[in-house]
Amino acid sequence: MIELVNLTKEYKNVKAVKNLSMFIERGEIVGLLGPNGAGKSTAISMLSSLVEPTSGDVRFENSSIIKNPSKFRKIVGIVPQEIALYEDLTAEENLHFFGRIYHLRGAKLKQKVEEVLEQIGLSDRRKDVVKKFSGGMKRRLNIGVAMLHDPEMIIMDEPTVGIDPQSRNYILETVKRLNEERNMTVLYTSHYMEEVEFLCDRIYIMDKGDLIASGTKEEIKKILSSENTIAIKADRFNKEFLDALQNHPSVNRITIGEREVLIIVPRAVNMFSEVIKIAEEYGIELVSVDNKAPTLEDVFLHLTGRALRD
Amino acid sequence: MVWNIIKKQGLLFLRNPQELLLLLALPMILITILSTALGGLINGGSSPISINVAFIEHGDEQREVEKFLRDIEEQLPPQAVEEVRANIEQMLPITIIKESIFGNEEISEFIEVDYLNVSKREDVLNNDEYTTLIEVPENFTYDTLTNLVFDSGKVPSLILMQNEGQQVGTGVINNLLTQFQEQLTLGEFLGKNQIDMDNLQLTSDVKGEIVTINEQEPVSSKAYYTLGMVLMNVLFLAGAIGSYAFHEKQIHVFDRIMIANVSRWSYFIGVLLSGTIFAFIQCLIIFGFSRVVFGVTWPDLTAFFLITLAFSLSVGGIAVLLVAISYRINTETITNFFTSIIVTLFAVLGGSFAPIGDYSKVIQFLGNLTPNGASMTAYLTILRGEELLKIGNEILYLIGFAAAAVVIAVLCFPKRRLSQ
Numbered sequence: 089m090i091e092l093v094n095l096t097k098e099y100k101n102v103k104a105v106k107n108l109s110m111f112i113e114r115g116e117i118v119g120l121l122g123p124n125g126a127g128k129s130t131a132i133s134m135l136s137s138l139v140e141p142t143s144g145d146v147r148f149e150n151s152s153i154i155k156n157p158s159k160f161r162k163i164v165g166i167v168p169q170e171i172a173l174y175e176d177l178t179a180e181e182n183l184h185f186f187g188r189i190y191h192l193r194g195a196k197l198k199q200k201v202e203e204v205l206e207q208i209g210l211s212d213r214r215k216d217v218v219k220k221f222s223g224g225m226k227r228r229l230n231i232g233v234a235m236l237h238d239p240e241m242i243i244m245d246e247p248t249v250g251i252d253p254q255s256r257n258y259i260l261e262t263v264k265r266l267n268e269e270r271n272m273t274v275l276y277t278s279h280y281m282e283e284v285e286f287l288c289d290r291i292y293i294m295d296k297g298d299l300i301a302s303g304t305k306e307e308i309k310k311i312l313s314s315e316n317t318i319a320i321k322a323d324r325f326n327k328e329f330l331d332a333l334q335n336h337p338s339v340n341r342i343t344i345g346e347r348e349v350l351i352i353v354p355r356a357v358n359m360f361s362e363v364i365k366i367a368e369e370y371g372i373e374l375v376s377v378d379n380k381a382p383t384l385e386d387v388f389l390h391l392t393g394r395a396l397r398d
Numbered sequence: 399m400v401w402n403i404i405k406k407q408g409l410l411f412l413r414n415p416q417e418l419l420l421l422l423a424l425p426m427i428l429i430t431i432l433s434t435a436l437g438g439l440i441n442g443g444s445s446p447i448s449i450n451v452a453f454i455e456h457g458d459e460q461r462e463v464e465k466f467l468r469d470i471e472e473q474l475p476p477q478a479v480e481e482v483r484a485n486i487e488q489m490l491p492i493t494i495i496k497e498s499i500f501g502n503e504e505i506s507e508f509i510e511v512d513y514l515n516v517s518k519r520e521d522v523l524n525n526d527e528y529t530t531l532i533e534v535p536e537n538f539t540y541d542t543l544t545n546l547v548f549d550s551g552k553v554p555s556l557i558l559m560q561n562e563g564q565q566v567g568t569g570v571i572n573n574l575l576t577q578f579q580e581q582l583t584l585g586e587f588l589g590k591n592q593i594d595m596d597n598l599q600l601t602s603d604v605k606g607e608i609v610t611i612n613e614q615e616p617v618s619s620k621a622y623y624t625l626g627m628v629l630m631n632v633l634f635l636a637g638a639i640g641s642y643a644f645h646e647k648q649i650h651v652f653d654r655i656m657i658a659n660v661s662r663w664s665y666f667i668g669v670l671l672s673g674t675i676f677a678f679i680q681c682l683i684i685f686g687f688s689r690v691v692f693g694v695t696w697p698d699l700t701a702f703f704l705i706t707l708a709f710s711l712s713v714g715g716i717a718v719l720l721v722a723i724s725y726r727i728n729t730e731t732i733t734n735f736f737t738s739i740i741v742t743l744f745a746v747l748g749g750s751f752a753p754i755g756d757y758s759k760v761i762q763f764l765g766n767l768t769p770n771g772a773s774m775t776a777y778l779t780i781l782r783g784e785e786l787l788k789i790g791n792e793i794l795y796l797i798g799f800a801a802a803a804v805v806i807a808v809l810c811f812p813k814r815r816l817s818q
């Protein structure tokens with residue numbers, strides 16, 4: 089349906105996106121993952137023809153979106169990372185305004201506003217000004233505005249940042265439902281692995297402007313096939329123990345939490361007995377030591393050596 | 399589409415009482431304060447303005463009085479003649495003007511009168527420092543007395559030559575003379591002096607005329623400060639619209655509008671018309687206030703609406719120019735600069751606080767270059783009772799100003815993508 093070809097955007101000091109190539113098929117939910125500053129929003133801005141790429145192209149139905157954006161704009165709904173709403177207007181007034189912007193009018197407009205309010209679960213708060221909404225409600229309205237004109241495709245830029253788990257689930261379920269019921273194509277950007285794992289068929293991972301991995305969930309997890317992640321849980325760790333783990337020749341990477349330490353080790357090594365031995369040596373009372381199924385988070389850690397979120 | 403943008407702007411104003419307070423209540427309060435301050439000044443007190451009046455008599459009051467007294471002996475019963483003779487000292491119009499009006503301690507503090515010889519007339523006319531030249535024609539006193547006593551219908555006139563550059567000053571003089579005129583014609587004056595009006599066959603509906611040459615109406619301080627405050631505060635509206643629009647860019651609402659395939663020029667026109675329409679409404683509300691509370695009325699409504707519309711258009715032009723520049727340079731600095739510095743500068747030059755243009759030709763010229771100053775001149779012109787044609791230049795200038803602002807805005811407004 090849509091294809092990004094060697095898309096590059098250079099700002100004065102940074103290359104925000106470097107040679108990004110990706111495609112999205114009709115009816116897919118595609119995830120775009122990456123930490124802060126990876127270039128996700130920049131990629132989306134070029135995709136929605138708000139920012140002109142330094143080089144490269146975006147193709148939609150055999151023509152360039154960069155040169156001729158209007159055809160694509162008609163069928164796409166964009167949910168920006170920011171809350172792009174009038175805080176002083178009510179939910180309903182916002183929807184009305186943006187509906188008119190999409191040339192909806194009269195009964196059709198009314199019906200669409202009604203429908204969207206229903207979809208985003210804000211029917212009973214329609215008369216409240218957005219200023220008074222919770223973060224989650226604002227996010228939902230932010231999505232609702234992008235759905236007014238019945239887009240075939242929706243692009244969501246981190247639609248769940250900074251909101252409560254309930255709203256987050258609501259949004260994820262809504263996206264899934266839109267995809268299943270209306271065959272809506274979705275490009276979903278996030279730095280939450282679990283969201284992308286839950287929603288997406290295919291995934292692209294970016295870091296510092298580069299595409300560092302792409303494929304289906306399974307394909308990407310296979311990247312980890314040669315390694316194991318072991319989760320070590322205890323009520324308390326001490327420095328000696330952690331140093332010993334860190335310096336252990338078989339430990340490739342280590343992530344330290346308060347009560348859980350993750351280590352990545354080659355699959356061939358049996359690390360369990362090693363961990364228990366070290367724990368005894370430094371007086372750590374272990375709660376559990378588990379072999380963890382690889383997650384996308386692990387993949388990211390593997391690829392970049394950094395956790396996705398700080 | 400454009401209408402949708404305007405409607406949204408209206409809603410945003412309604413939802414921001416603070417903004418409304420600044421745009422509407424503040425000017426109303428200022429009008430009240432300033433006009434009371436200047437009102438106090440007319441009743442005495444120290445004055446920031448000084449008014450120079452030249453006074454030239456073509457006749458001789460004393461000789462005319464003697465002639466009048468001689469003449470009435472033939473026409474009135476002796477008793478009435480005696481009564482007139484006894485009170486004649488209080489009936490002399492020129493003496494009253496000189497002593498009771500210009501001689502008044504409070505008034506003389508800010509009005510300086512030069513009593514000049516007829517031969518100085520040309521000099522006065524060429525001297526820009528005089529606010530008004532008052533000329534007393536020959537037989538003025540004689541005719542006034544005759545009219546008072548016999549209702550002769552021959553209404554004598556003082557001739558006022560007014561310096562058009564000094565609008566407040568001429569207004570004050572006109573006010574004073576009008577008051578005097580009314581006393582003179584409505585019989586109060588005679589009544590006060592216990593003259594039996596029946597005896598004198600005086601009718602109280604005699605209408606006299608003092609003015610003159612241009613038939614100019616006086617401009618009251620309330621009207622003046624209404625204008626000053628309206629014209630200044632409506633400029634703030636351009637700044638407010640500029641801020642709203644830039645905020646739309648910051649919160650990415652503008653992106654949303656672009657993604658919806660709306661032409662950026664629709665948005666542009668939306669801003670221009672929002673500025674114009676809301677400026678117009680703001681003007682009407684404050685003028686309405688001043689009409690209800692202070693009784694400031696407009697002699698020529700067509701001209702009034704025409705000026706208000708032209709001024710509003712220029713405010714719309716400023717608004718869209720601010721938006722275009724702030725979108726181009728991607729900061730709100732220009733709008734802040736406008737509201738904090740330019741508006742004040744324009745207001746001072748345009749005479750919002752005091753008719754400073756009256757004292758310097760250069761300032762007057764600069765003032766008329768500001769849209770508010772040009773509008774001020776136009777409004778004052780029609781307030782003084784002039785006809786529509788007289789404000790043609792100002793109207794054209796305002797429209798030209800708006801057009802220039804729009805053209806520059808078009809050139810500045812980012813044309814394609816918002817890529818910085």
Ligand SMILES: Nc1ncnc2c1ncn2[C@@H]1O[C@H](COP(=O)(O)OP(=O)(O)OP(=O)(O)O)[C@@H](O)[C@H]1O
Pocket residue numbers: 099100102103104122123124125126127128129130131169279818
């Ligand atoms: N208008 C701009 N001018 C200059 N640099 C920019 C601009 N927009 C983005 N950048 C830079 O480009 C890089 C990518 O930014 P981008 O917003 O695309 O990242 P992101 O993946 O969306 O991050 P986040 O998860 O924080 O939203 C960053 O280094 C950012 O500082």
Ligand SMILES: [Mg+2]
Pocket residue numbers: 128129130169245246
């Ligand atoms: Mg982003």
